[in-house]
Amino acid sequence: MRAPLSWLREYVRVDASAHEIAHRLAVSALDVERLIEVGVPDVDGNLGHFRVGTVLEAGKHPNADKLQLCQVDVGEGEPRQIVCGAWNFGAGATVAVGLPGALLPGVEAPLAERKLRGQQSRGMILSERELELGDDHSGIIVLEDGAEPGTPLVDVLPIRDQVLDVTPTMNRVDLLSMVGLAREVAALCDGELLPVDVEDPPILHPEWVEVAVEDQVGCPRYFGRVFRGVHVGPSPVWLRARLHRSEMRSISNVVDITNYVMHVYGSPLHAFDRSLLADGRIVVRRAHAGEELRTLDGTLRQLDPSDLMITDGEKSVALAAIMGGQESEVSEATEEILLEAANFEPIGILETSERLGLRTVGSNRWEKGVDPYAAEPAAILASRLIVDLAGGELVGSVDVHSGLPERPVVTLRPARTNHVIGLDVAGQ
Structure with a gap:
């Protein structure tokens, strides 16, 4: 199972680093195959080059049938002209933008301003695959409305993450879940387990379910x-x-x-x-x-x-x-x-x-x-x-x-436990 840490931390509050979490899990009840770094490289302020943008204008490139010429507000006062090859968006769309200097995942050279078919392009409107958020490259990411132009993209999308690749032992099927892993991390790293806070939708027009x-x-x-x-x-x-x-x-x-x-x-x-x-x-x-x-x-x-x-x-x-x-x-x-x-x-x-x-x-x-x-x-x-x-x-x-099984209760005797392990662990 692969567990993105940004997701896991929604269910456990813990100060431990990713490497410490991986180490403690490895000596507990599962095999940690590896800790995977995914998404945008977090080096030399690179995350600051990725922002939310609002497309103010979008139209056909004057010199290319398959390109759009866009004016994009990225919170700088003046919009940036960006040439884009995708057509799944138009004026008014909220998009993910990489500015010149941005280093994309798996790419050695940073983005740079350049001319495309005679028009200056001062950035890049990004797809899921370019940010390692998915495999889709058929169009660019169209974000939900609400984020202001210029908002750091990392505040809106998990463009940078670490992923635990783990294999629990056969008797720990509970660790094949984010909640189960969070419970284990809370115990191992002195963390606080956080509830899954969700409200059950009401049934306003009830129907019989057979x-x-x-x-x-x-x-x-x-x-x-x-x-x-x-x-x-x-x-x-x-x-x-x-x-x-x-x-x-x-x-x-x-x-x-x-x-x-x-x-x-x-x-x-x-x-x-x-x-x-x-x-x-x-x-x-x-x-x-x-x-x-x-x-x-x-x-x-x-x-x-x-x-x-x-x-x-x-x-x-x-x-x-x-x-x-x-x-x-x-x-x-x-x-x-x-x-x-x-x-x-x-x-x-x-x-x-x-x-x-x-x-x-x-x-x-x-x-x-x-x-x-x-x-x-x-x-x-x-x-x-x-x-x-x-x-x-x-x-x-x-x-x-026909009746759910009773929840198991584990009885622990602190005095006996201390005697067996040779430590003095407080009962509470």
Whole structure:
């Protein structure tokens, strides 16, 4: 798992440096493969060369059909003329600008003023790939409105970061999450664990959500939520950047939200296009003999009666905890989704995954065992993001389980502990 430290520090307040955090984690419960420096080099005031800009004018270059000639306000009083090859923006756009002298990631020479087809260009309007925020180079970054021209770009985007590449031991699946890592860092580095502060969206127009779990051994808990009026589209750049640095590909705002929340809590989620489910319902059962499912990777899977399936009562729509099916996939046409935040029995998921030769980031977590109590906060965070980033309205919620396990209590005897380890550790 890769954990950007700028993201991790949202959940733990600690004075330790990145290298100290990496060292302490390495002697704890996981392997720290490396500490990766990503983004804009932080040398000789380089970050100051990157600013927020507002495009005042944008039009066709007089001497080139594929270039735009722009006037950009970067907070200097007079606008800068910049030549740009992208066409996904126009006048009024808020953009990321590199000024002359800026050193881009992986580039040895700093930016310099130069003439492009006879017109002076006094900077560069930047794409995600040029800042190592993502792989997209088809257009430049268009920022959300609000940041003033001249604002340091580092205050708006994580253009500079350090990423921990870690591999927890098999018994520490909790460390496959930002919250779990934050808890560990707080304990190891005398830090303060910070809550995930999010408000659950209200249900203003409640609808019935039908979920039936026929195999409660394989699926001890199914937390389902329904949203209407969803607008599927690109994710904001901050979300794409976090997923990119966590080695996840951005797909759409809804799918990205499920992957983002999985990284926060370690509890995988899945979103279905509810309009493609028979009567909009969910039934969790074992596969029927001879049943098939075409998964999201396009492969037609031959199912075994031991495989746990998510169905709509008529057909299978997902391999539980492993991969969704193509038939219920969220697309740009989706307006209604059913969000799954469930809990699955690990051994059965491992056996199905191995039999099919299908390992995913989700199955990797489920087969080790995921905290059943993580489903609800994961659903709440995902709900907040779906409302805020995809414009959806939460209209229904259901939590199906036969009783959650009691939270374990660890009893510690300070006197006995001190005797065993030979130290005098205060009880508090």
